[in-house]
Amino acid sequence: MPVCSDEHLNAHWILKDDELGLLKGKSDPGRLTLCILLKHYQLHGHFPKGLVQVSEAVADFLAEQIGASADVLDLASTSADRMIRRHPRPIRLALLSFFCGPREVEIVDSLVDLLIGVTHKISARSEQKVVNELVGEVIRVQGKTTLLFRMAEAAQRSPNDPLARIKQRGAKTRLSITPFARLPEPKNLNALKQELMHRWPSTSLLDVLKETDFQVGFTKAFASSASRQAMEQDEVTRRLLLAQMELAA
Numbered sequence: 282m283p284v285c286s287d288e289h290l291n292a293h294w295i296l297k298d299d300e301l302g303l304l305k306g307k308s309d310p311g312r313l314t315l316c317i318l319l320k321h322y323q324l325h326g327h328f329p330k331g332l333v334q335v336s337e338a339v340a341d342f343l344a345e346q347i348g349a350s351a352d353v354l355d356l357a358s359t360s361a362d363r364m365i366r367r368h369p370r371p372i373r374l375a376l377l378s379f380f381c382g383p384r385e386v387e388i389v390d391s392l393v394d395l396l397i398g399v400t401h402k403i404s405a406r407s408e409q410k411v412v413n414e415l416v417g418e419v420i421r422v423q424g425k426t427t428l429l430f431r432m433a434e435a436a437q438r439s440p441n442d443p444l445a446r447i448k449q450r451g452a453k454t455r456l457s458i459t460p461f462a463r464l465p466e467p468k469n470l471n472a473l474k475q476e477l478m479h480r481w482p483s484t485s486l487l488d489v490l491k492e493t494d495f496q497v498g499f500t501k502a503f504a505s506s507a508s509r510q511a512m513e514q515d516e517v518t519r520r521l522l523l524a525q526m527e528l529a530a
Contacts, residue, residue, distance in 0.1 A: 285338045293324045294339055296346050299402070303394050307387070309349040315391040316343045432458070490522045 285294075300319060304312040317340065321329050329335055340351040368376065481489075494500050500521045501514075510517070 285336050285342075290338065290342045294320050294342050296320070296343070299398065301347070303391070303398055304347060307391065309347075311387045311391060312347050313340070313344055313349055313351065314388060315395070316347060318388070318392070319395060487522065487526050490525055494518065494522065 296316060300316075303319075304315060307315065317335050318328050320339075320343065321327075321335065337351065344351040477484075477489075500518045503517075503521055
């Protein structure tokens with residue numbers, strides 16, 4: 282077995298709080314075995330083929346952290362192995378099956394708990410990262426602060442302007458924007474509608490917008506104010522066409 286120094290043990294074999302949480306409800310042999318498998322995999326990238334690959338210093342170091350004794354591994358492996366070898370082959374196989382069956386179940390359960398814990402941690406971190414990015418994109422609007430400052434300056438220069446006024450409400454100062462009055466309908470709009478109905482009586486406005494976008498791709502000129510666009514372009518095009526149809530109607 283390799284000899285481990287104190288520096289090596291403290292650098293690679295100290296159990297973290299979340300790793301200690303995986304040991305609840307398990308016996309001392311199972312807890313110590315899980316610790317050896319976990320830390321050995323973190324250090325070497327694979328599980329040990331047997332306890333012979335783990336030094337006594339490592340076993341003692343891990344056992345001390347969980348309040349157990351490394352002797353439980355000897356009782357579960359070395360001593361049991363010597364006792365099994367004393368019997369004839371049929372009895373040895375039967376005893377070995379009784380020994381390996383529960384141990385296999387315990388090890389598999391421990392590895393499943395470890396996998397669930399790691400997966401949950403990764404999922405929680407990924408979900409929080411996505412939420413932070415979405416919130417950041419909603420809050421961060423390109424040029425919003427500059428635009429508000431310009432509007433406030435314009436309202437100060439022209440305090441009687443009905444379009445933008447600065448109002449005092451309690452201890453807060455608010456910028457009030459008056460909605461624009463509806464403009465009269467252009468004179469030629471009605472004639473344009475009649476001509477379109479005359480040429481294409483069965484064509485809807487949405488079909489016209491879709492065909493126009495197919496020919497010139499005008500929806501691609503609408504750029505997102507966020508740092509990046511997470512939505513697919515086809516969905517963006519569909520929403521823009523529906524919005525244009527709603528405005529035109």
